[in-house]
Amino acid sequence: MIGLLLKNSSYRQLTPDNVYENFLAYKPGKKMTQAEIKQTYGLCAETVRYWRKFVIDRYINENPESLLAMRLKSAFYYSQKCSQGVKIRRASAYQVFIYWLIWILRSHLKIDFDQTAEMLAELVRLLPSKTFQEKFNYYYQGENSG
Secondary structure, three states: OHHHHHOOHHHOOOOHHHHHHHHHOOOOOOEEOHHHHHHHHOOOHHHHHHHHHHHHHHHHHHOOOOHHHHHHHHHHOHHHOOOOOOOOOOEEHHHHHHHHHHHHHHHHOOOOHHHHHHHHHHHHHHOOHHHHHHHHHHHHHHHHHO
16 A cells, blocks of 8 residues: 555555545646646745656666666656656646655655655556556546536
């Protein structure tokens, strides 16, 4: 369970569906600018850039043979048809979801960037982009049909 990864009693009963629902409750767009990310999730552009550089990219670059690093790179870049090192002007909903997961990890646990990246890689295994996209599409259709 995801709550066990977070080692916090209030999260012990979280399931992947709960995590997706909590994220989608903020009504994210399919693609979001930095201003939209800040307005919706309260994550400023500087923080997002910092996390991408020091949590995601640094971990991928320092551990190129690691399964966790490959999983993280695949989730953040390849599954979103994006390249490492390229400026992201409009982040996909799943990329914003990954930033949101980093925020949860960083705000609830006192861990360094490498530990955050390792836990994040485990979370993206439990919360894959394909399943996220299915949940997002279902949410998006529901929002636009009523």
